């Protein structure tokens with residue numbers, strides 16, 4: 275692979291060695307992000323609305339299925355069909371976050387949903403869900419978290435029971451990114467054994483909530499379509515950060531899921547979920563690096579103008595020190611993030627390195643956004659600089675796909691084990 279050296283910081287977005295192909299994806303992402311007016315970026319946040327049109331446009335450019343090969347991208351034009359890698363996907367996520375692109379998070383989750391279909395899906399499932407996902411006709415969402423099961427994913431209460439040719443799903447998933455706009459959902463549910471159910475209830479009852487017997491059932495993954503009978507969109511969330519991504523509850527009330535939509539084998543749900551989340555955390559780490567860079571650049575640009583205009587002439591050393599610290603943290607987070615992405619591309623994906631990257635990068639984004647506001651004072655709170663938005667989004671970055679506290683525990687557990 276031809277490597278191209280990028281002068282550290284020269285692009286303002288990254289440092290390190292990247293191939294021509296990876297840089298081509300980055301260039302594409304820069305053009306795409308630059309074409310979205312600031313007014314639209316701010317409106318999606320203010321109105322909390324998802325830009326499906328922009329999502330489809332991004333898919334048509336190849337971003338919606340970037341880490342996957344051309345095989346299932348038959349609906350895309352040649353320029354968008356080429357498969358990229360996770361480093362390229364990290365680069366485009368970093369760029370989209372830097373400009374706070376209104377579809378960034380949905381795009382990340384969309385790839386997170388295709389991942390298990392590539393890995394665990396059968397030929398029919400691949401043929402049905404992957405081509406329309408590549409073009410943006412289908413949007414995917416990931417349903418793991420529940421009102422009583424966040425960090426502790428083993429506590430999920432959504433149940434599935436095989437009745438004839440269908441699984442009957444009951445339960446609620448919460449905080450689902452793209453939830454109100456998606457067409458299909460990767461859903462984790464606890465598989466009820468009919469014989470266990472008879473033991474505890476006397477008869478098979480597809481309506482019942484999770485009993486102690488059900489809680490011992492094996493977690494299993496399904497592809498659930500929005501149009502399936504018994505599927506509903508629940509409460510929509512008007513959140514502090516990560517607005518504009520249709521985040522909501524999804525409710526399955528005797529939802530009829532054809533047998534053909536079982537993903538992987540019975541009891542493989544955790545494997546399906548964890549494999550995808552390990553990659554998803556690298557995507558989030560890249561987004562966090564982009565947020566940090568965006569806040570850093572906005573603060574630096576304004577301070578440079580202040581100095582030029584003579585508006586501030588004191589505390590230049592204090593500013594320089596904070597800016598220096600920001601630059602060091604951002605670069606450190608980036609190095610770890612691209613290390614994690616390169617491991618994925620080398621087929622050596624590491625859950626621990628992904629957790630480290632997500633933790634460091636989201637903490638960095640939070641700190642850099644906080645410090646940028648402190649440096650600028652009131653100016654830093656104005657929405658058009660995007661720093662206050664990054665500040666709000668970065669807080670969510672420390673929580674989603676596993677809180678940073680939990681990531682630290684997982685890292686420690688892994689190290690103690692070895």
Ligand SMILES: Cc1cc2nc3c(=O)[nH]c(=O)nc-3n(C[C@H](O)[C@H](O)[C@H](O)COP(=O)(O)OP(=O)(O)OC[C@H]3O[C@@H](n4cnc5c(N)ncnc54)[C@H](O)[C@@H]3O)c2cc1C
Pocket residue numbers: 383415416417418419423424425426448449450451452515516521670673674675676677678679680
């Ligand atoms: C913007 C956003 C988008 C999201 N999108 C999705 C999505 O698309 N799909 C999806 O399935 N989920 C999604 N989530 C949910 C997310 O993954 C959960 O919020 C996350 O896993 C944490 O769960 P919780 O919020 O229930 O926190 P809890 O698990 O209730 O944790 C609360 C606090 O307790 C701490 N804690 C919990 N357990 C322990 C422990 N054993 N030891 C020490 N501390 C502990 C946590 O670190 C945290 O500080 C999203 C969340 C957000 C904020």
